Amino acid sequence: MENDVTGAIRAALLRGDYVPRQRLIEADLCEQFGAGRSGVRSALRQLATEGLVEIQRNRGARVREISFAEAVEVTEVRMVLEGLIAARAAERVSPAQAEELRAIGADMARAVADGELMAYSDLNARLHRGVRDIAGHETANQVVERLRAQVVGHQFMLSLVPGRARASLPQHQRIIAAIAAGDPVAAETAMRDHVASVGEALRALEARQERAS
Structure with missing residues (x-):
């Protein structure tokens, strides 16, 4: 209970x-x-x-209120762990799982084309969850989920930033392609690059809010 x-x-x-x-x-x-x-x-x-x-x-x-500085630090840790998870997923992915990731990627592309930001955000979460499920690295998965939970508010703000979804779509497509190809090095690099871009976007969002205040 x-x-x-x-x-x-x-x-x-x-x-x-x-x-x-x-x-x-x-x-x-x-x-x-x-x-x-x-x-x-x-x-x-x-x-x-x-x-x-x-x-x-x-x-x-x-x-608990999470500052932008802490959110960036959390993202830096996630970058390392999610890179590990992506590499593991590339080593373990089955043809059916690869096809499922590609389908999510296609849905993400349609959401961007239609301007459906909330749908894109939901698909983003679904993709990352799918990669974690394929990797099956329980320790890394649990730590990433806790870290993600701490910055969910910041990520929601990012999802509403004009142009953010369009900028992140090719990053997600790179991740999907590398995992589906069974290339752990490319998968880790693509995932780390993507999560690093999230940290950069958080810094830019903080600077924008400070200028507006």
Whole structure:
């Protein structure tokens, strides 16, 4: 039951149901998720270890706010791990899995052509999840998922930046082609280049917001 509560609150955080620095009131969470107070407290402690929540002495829990600088650091770590995962996926990919990745890539191209930014964002997440599933590197997958969860808000902002989807599409196509070809070196390079570009886009977005403020 406690794992169910943790998963439910985590999913709500990742959906953006709560804003950064918002207080997470135990009584409200108990009512919302149909859980006891001990289960909610345990969930909040677990989510604090994942970097999604911070628990303040005598003030309770709140949604942790991630700075742009921290988001860039997280992205730098992801670059290394996701490169490893892409290389592993290229070594393990089956013809059916390669075809599935190509299909996702085709859907991504159509979403860009149609200006469907939210659909592209969903397909982006699906592609990266598919690569992780093919790689089957459980330790790396778990670490990447935790890191990704911490910066989901920043990535959502990036997905709405004009031209971002069009710029990232060929990067994703390179990743798909390398994995489908069974080329681990090319797959790792393509993935690292892509994630590095995410860090650069985050820096540019921060600079843009600072100029506007």
